[in-house]
Amino acid sequence: MPTYEYECEKCHHLFEQVQKITDEPVKVCPICGGKVKRLISGGGGFLFKGNGFYITDHRSESYKKRKKEETGSITKDDKKAKNHSGKEPAEKK
Numbered sequence: 001m002p003t004y005e006y007e008c009e010k011c012h013h014l015f016e017q018v019q020k021i022t023d024e025p026v027k028v029c030p031i032c033g034g035k036v037k038r039l040i041s042g043g044g045g046f047l048f049k050g051n052g053f054y055i056t057d058h059r060s061e062s063y064k065k066r067k068k069e070e071t072g073s074i075t076k077d078d079k080k081a082k083n084h085s086g087k088e089p090a091e092k093k
């Protein structure tokens with residue numbers, strides 16, 4: 001079974017979850033109860049495609065904008081670094 005990596009959008013807690021491909025993705029942070037997104041190891045281009053199906057239905061415009069920006073050239077590691085510094089690119093203009 002693949003191991004999926006998740007990151008909390010609220011507290012930026014990173015954790016891994018072993019799941020079957022057919023399992024529902026984790027949606028809630030085990031630490032703070034915030035929304036989590038799934039990171040897919042080794043496939044930057046696939047990242048948001050994989051996340052979209054459960055996020056897009058009720059995300060804000062700012063999130064969509066941010067998602068669009070991140071889909072460009074930012075790698076997973078870059079994202080981690082940004083998140084650990086507490087910066088939210090979408091909030092800045």
Ligand SMILES: [Zn+2]
Nearest residue numbers: 008011029032
């Ligand atoms: Zn959290």
